[in-house]
Amino acid sequence: MENLVPVNDWVVLMVMDASGSEGGIALPEGYADDAHGNDGDHIRERNQLCQAAVIAVGPGWKYSGSLRVPLDVVKGDRVMYNRADAKLLRREEPMIVALRHHCIYLVVEGGARQVLGGLVTA
Secondary structure (H helix, E strand, O other), X not given: OOOOOOOXXXXXXXXXXXXXXXXXXXXXXXXXXXXXXXXXXXXHHHOOEEEEEEEEEOOOEEEOOOEEEOOOOOOOOEEEEEHHHXXXXXXXXXXXXXXXXXXXXXXXXXXXXXXXXXXXXX
């Protein structure tokens, strides 16, 4: 798994909270019981935000032929993503997942980035 090189706008993450208990956002009991037979446990699992460390980043998506749009995350960033959006690459600890760049919701402060005078630098 050390030689993973994502393509285009894919990002590879090392999951920091596989259980979702520490960095995950918990939905309240009975949150999404609905008329379609989905129980709250199923919906909570699908909508669980997890925290992970970015371990590899693709070069960005292609735009107008050979131009590439760079991604907003860098190796070492800590991010929050929806568990349902991830593709599992390695099940044993530490879990490794891949997902599209647009599926990342937040960059958590204290990762690889530093804030200097209001400017974010990688």
